[in-house]
Amino acid sequence: AQSVTQPDIHITVSEGASLELRCNYSYGATPYLFWYVQSPGQGLQLLLKYFSGDTLVQGIKGFEAEFKRSQSSFNLRKPSVHWSDAAEYFCAVGDKGTGGFKTIFGAGTRLFVKA
Amino acid sequence: DGGITQSPKYLFRKEGQNVTLSCEQNLNHDAMYWYRQDPGQGLRLIYYSQIVNDFQKGDIAEGYSVSREKKESFPLTVTSAQKNPTAFYLCASSMRRSGDQPQHFGDGTRLSIL
Numbered sequence: 001a002q003s004v005t006q007p008d009i010h011i012t013v014s015e016g017a018s019l020e021l022r023c024n025y026s027y028g029a030t031p032y033l034f035w036y037v038q039s040p041g042q043g044l045q046l047l048l049k050y051f052s053g054d055t056l057v058q059g060i061k062g063f064e065a066e067f068k069r070s071q072s073s074f075n076l077r078k079p080s081v082h083w084s085d086a087a088e089y090f091c092a093v094g095d096k097g098t099g100g101f102k103t104i105f106g107a108g109t110r111l112f113v114k115a
Numbered sequence: 116d117g118g119i120t121q122s123p124k125y126l127f128r129k130e131g132q133n134v135t136l137s138c139e140q141n142l143n144h145d146a147m148y149w150y151r152q153d154p155g156q157g158l159r160l161i162y163y164s165q166i167v168n169d170f171q172k173g174d175i176a177e178g179y180s181v182s183r184e185k186k187e188s189f190p191l192t193v194t195s196a197q198k199n200p201t202a203f204y205l206c207a208s209s210m211r212r213s214g215d216q217p218q219h220f221g222d223g224t225r226l227s228i229l
Contacts, residue, residue, distance in 0.1 A: 009155065032215045043119070043205055043220030044158075051215055090157065094214030101214050107157040 002027050004093050006106035013081050014114050021076040021109050023091030032094035033074045035065055038108075039087045047089075050074065061085070086113045117142045121206050121221035127229045128193065128200060136191045136224045138206030144219070146212040147189040151175060152203040152223075161204075164189055165212035193226060201227050 003026040013019050025031060032051055036044040048059025055067040065076045074091060091106040119140045128134045140147065146165045150158040160173030164183040178197025183189055189208075193200045204224045209216035 034217060036220075041223070041225075043121075043207075043222045044218075045220070046217045049217055094216070101212055102160075103214065103218065105158040107155060 002031070002093055002095065002102070002104050004091050004104050004106040006089075006091055006109045008109045009107070010110040010112060012112040012114060015083050016080050019076075019078045019081045019085070019111070021089050021091075021111070023074045023076065023106060024072050025074065025091075025093045026072065027093055030069070033065075033067060034092040034094065034103075035059065035063070035074075035076050036090045036092060036105075037061075037087050038090065044090060047076070081111075081113055083113045083115065086111055119206055119208055119219055119221035121204075121224050123224060124222070126224055126226045128226060129229050131195045133192055133194050134226070136193070136204055136206075136226070138189045138191065138221060139187055140189075140206075140208045140219075140221075141187060142208055142210075142219060143186070144208035144210050145186070146209045146216070147183070148207040148209075148218065149173075149179070149181065149189070149191045150205040150207065152205055158205065161191065163212070 005024045034049045035047040038044045047063050048057050050057045050067045058064050063078050088108045088110045090108045094103045095101050122137045148163045149161040159175050161179050162181040164170040170181050180192045206221045207218040209218045
């Protein structure tokens with residue numbers, strides 16, 4: 001069965017420091033992969049997505065993610081974190097199949113940014 | 116601007132009461148979804164609909180009901196059979212029901228028990 005694991009429940013980084021949020025998935029083929037961000041009391045917003053091709057994808061707000069098939073990972077990165085990046089981040093995988101479509105979300109990683 | 120509107124933002128339910136959460140989209144999307152979000156558990160799928168007059172149960176449909184009479188609207192009713200309804204409810208839509216489609220989310224409704 002497909003699964004998405006975000007090993008870190010929460011992470012604290014200093015403003016201006018680099019950030020990496022981890023995501024591991026379990027899926028037989030190359031999956032569709034997404035990262036979403038959720039600010040408190042709001043819905044999720046798509047940051048970026050990976051379907052195929054270049055394994056380094058760029059997203060909005062200066063985020064990027066790298067797909068590593070050998071490690072079944074799709075980690076999210078940002079070179080320099082801003083206080084406004086404090087939020088919860090969700091990794092998700094989409095089923096390629098047309099019959100049993102499902103998007104599975106990880107449990108989320110809450111990012112705290114300290115001044 | 117196109118988007119998804121959920122209302123109300125906060126809702127309180129009394130014991131034995133059914134309540135309905137509204138979700139409207141003007142993105143012309145075929146597929147719509149309802150998720151429940153609890154702390155530390157991510158998003159769990161309640162119901163989804165891929166076309167008008169069709170909907171399917173998700174992973175945690177018990178105690179909930181939906182309808183899809185119009186493309187734009189996908190209301191969720193939390194019935195009295197749902198014994199633990201306190202949660203944050205998110206409505207989402209996508210162009211079609213497919214694994215490659217990103218989902219667009221509303222800002223959620225927080226439901227609490229009085």
